[in-house]
Amino acid sequence: MADLHALMKKLQKKNDSKIVLLVSDGLGGLPLEPGGKTELETANTPNLDALAKKGTLGRSIPVIPGITPGSGPGHLGLFGYDPLEFNIGRGVLEALGIDFELGPDDVAIRGNFCTLDDDGKITDRRAGRIPSEVGAELCKKLDKIEIPGVEVFVRHVKEYRLVIVLRAKGLGGDINDTDPQKTGVPPLEPVGQNEASAKTAVLCKEFLKQAGEILKDDHPANLLTMRGIAKMPEIPTFEEVYGTRAAAVAVYPMYRGLARLVSMDVKDAGQTLESQMDCLEKIWDDYDFFFVHYKYTDSTGEDGNFDAKVARTEDVDTCIPRITALNPDVLIVTGDHSTPAKMKSHSWHPVPVLLSAENARFDGCQSFGESECIQGGLGQFEAKYLMWLAMAHAGRLEKYGA
Amino acid sequence: MADLHALMKKLQKKNDSKIVLLVSDGLGGLPLEPGGKTELETANTPNLDALAKKGTLGRSIPVIPGITPGSGPGHLGLFGYDPLEFNIGRGVLEALGIDFELGPDDVAIRGNFCTLDDDGKITDRRAGRIPSEVGAELCKKLDKIEIPGVEVFVRHVKEYRLVIVLRAKGLGGDINDTDPQKTGVPPLEPVGQNEASAKTAVLCKEFLKQAGEILKDDHPANLLTMRGIAKMPEIPTFEEVYGTRAAAVAVYPMYRGLARLVSMDVKDAGQTLESQMDCLEKIWDDYDFFFVHYKYTDSTGEDGNFDAKVARTEDVDTCIPRITALNPDVLIVTGDHSTPAKMKSHSWHPVPVLLSAENARFDGCQSFGESECIQGGLGQFEAKYLMWLAMAHAGRLEKYGA
Known part of the structure; x- marks a missing residue:
């Protein structure tokens, strides 16, 4: 396989074009019955349909046929990073998503507060879903943990979720989760899969020991489990690969983190699609590439709520006129994977792609939907x-060869 | 390219699902005239059409676009083994197909009895297609050949066809066929392409010399040619890769051999589609994955008999209700390649694929055919x-990444 990033770096050229990649998370779906319509096909989407009529449609395979991706591989693929080549640990994503600036010596760990009974067995893997205020207070206490030879950072994420970062030379990130994924059993021991990771595992144990002491009177959050223990991957920046100034207009930490991972500028986009559109308008002149992320087509799909996913898809449609009013040279609307409400989970099904651009080849499609x-x-x-198509339609690629 | 087998081993999970892969050999075809229908489209296939209406269709490229595969690469692809990576010699296939248990030190050779004239030139490359009884007797005589330092096995296959296995440490399998592919010329000399194979070539010459002596009075079968000289490739087992207990329900030796190559359990399936269905029903509870092979859509295509291929396709359709009555979670009907009667040969054309499963995405297709x-x-x-899709639809794959 040719090195596609090296090729992109060679072929990319700069111009004044603007590219918008609107990711409606988990966009692809399934009909509830054979012969029925998917969520996207059921939704009333006059603006997307108008774009589909003029533009061109297609289907994206997130990784390879049959593979159901998590959010990390799903987005890396959309950004043009082979998700089989670049493997991003969950701890890293979580840390990036709360604006924690990870360095090359850092091991990032996702933590979940949990409840232990007197026998040391987990009775609740989410500590009764404690409110964010409580979680934040507990994290402040844990942040005081000191372990010789290593810097320790503890940051709150949301409710029962936190991030721990261990910073020291020579640590590995290949360690199992301590969350046993069920209740009635004690947490698992962290075990490193190689020498460097064994060093990290020792630190994890020490951290958990001290955390147990500190939290012992904080029932239901009297311990935490560790998940997705990982180091930062080496990854070329988006600007380096594509030569574009790229901005992320995303609300959710995870997706802000993914954008930061490839060194996009992560903007303050508020909490709603409207505030995201405000942000997009405000920064329009300052960037060439805009990653706009919308979460709720995925979360409603995960909930198995077909009608809610339809409604959230219609919300996406509603914001389209504000984007087209900015007159982007390329507008792509797609998802990072499918999340059929019928399955209540991510899936492997191909993801609908809509590409609108002056030189998109007309294909006769009349609306935006899976069929x-x-x-x-x-x-x-x-x-x-996908990014190759985006760059091509934006006139940002030189001819390959003579 | 990532190692897809390593990834599959990591992502596969076990459940109670059943997957049936029904391979109608050479299924893809061509219309006799532009605008006409293919064999599959001409056939009356109400059961397949009913599955197509509810399920999803597609087209499989056996190797890469334009490549016409033999049965070996065609099936390896369907089993999820990259046919450009795993190269199976014909001699190996032939030996596996007659239940010969090949070991790592074995070189397998496909033999054809042939007729030599007094000048040592071949006058008939198939020795007048001697009956199987005669071929079997001659093989018994040849099985007595002794060569110092090597174990020699001679086994009859059918009519004029046999298998020779040479067993000794350090033998190579990179040797030309001795069959000159035409008459009026002597057989070719076996020549090894490397040191280990040169050792084998010496043994082949010695074997052929002794065989000439033994067969000199057995006109028309007074010698044999050697073809497809090869060693066993190192290939991971199907169970290792997919975590399924796999059974092959195949009649023809070649396809039983291919299944055995990836360590499927090869069942006694009788000689007809009916006996294959009997077998399938009988073993249903004991396996997770069932490879069912039907030969005659290929052989009628090879014969150039369009109508017969249509009729054999209808036979396949007839067995569908017995399969669906077992309620498989995933049923895939496809071929290992196309064999258009119009071409009287295998071809490179994409192969129709039908996938029936609860979470197959409805695609509006109304019948099973190339168009x-x-x-x-x-x-x-x-x-x-294809196996990724089979595993995904069976719920046997974990999500990739967080």
């Missing part, structure tokens, strides 16, 4: 090629 | 990804 996308002019392609 | 498959929701994909 129309089968007929789409972009065909079916691996997500890692 | 409908172009509109199919699975799109066009390399055969090596």
